[in-house]
Amino acid sequence: NAGVTQTPKFRVLKTGQSMTLLCAQDMNHEYMYWYRQDPGMGLRLIHYSVGEGTTAKGEVPDGYNVSRLKKQNFLLGLESAAPSQTSVYFCASSSTGTDRNSPLHFGNGTRLTVT
């Protein structure tokens, strides 16, 4: 049981390049999330998904797109990377939205630098 796995762990992009971050969970969780964390700050929610085929915007969605084609995977896309998107990206999952008890399970992050 690997939990939440993020790939890649590190990436350097040039401004304007595109990339996709992959998040995979093996806990059969319905909900998945993408957060970003900038130095010295807490986590900010980018997008989230309450189930396969559905996504919703979080606090800072601009410049990102997401897809949830399979329940176990949640993809975060940067179509045209900008230096302001240099950050650590964390994926998380949880078992249900109606049960407010469910905690989040996090991956270990993707460190992205845009030059």
Add this chain to the structure above:
Amino acid sequence: DAKTTQPPSMDCAEGRAANLPCNHSTISGNEYVYWYRQIHSQGPQYIIHGLKNNETNEMASLIITEDRKSSTLILPHATLRDTAVYYCIVRVGGYGQNFVFGPGTRLSVLP
């Protein structure tokens, strides 16, 4: 949406209890208090959560005041490995499970 206030940093001697406070004066009746921690640059780790009763697990204890406006996370015997940023979170309502992470408390456990 309920917000939380935590001190930016705290120190604790190794082997002593670490008591981390959190204020959440606008918490609503059905909102839970969650605690997470983040060690170095790893993903946040779930510690404990509660509604109104005190809770204990193998990692920590959570004490919630009777009026639910504040809580304290207790690490009973802090070790150097407990040095981390600790986040107190109150679940916000709405569609999905939106956890709002503030800057947290940076706990330094000193030898």
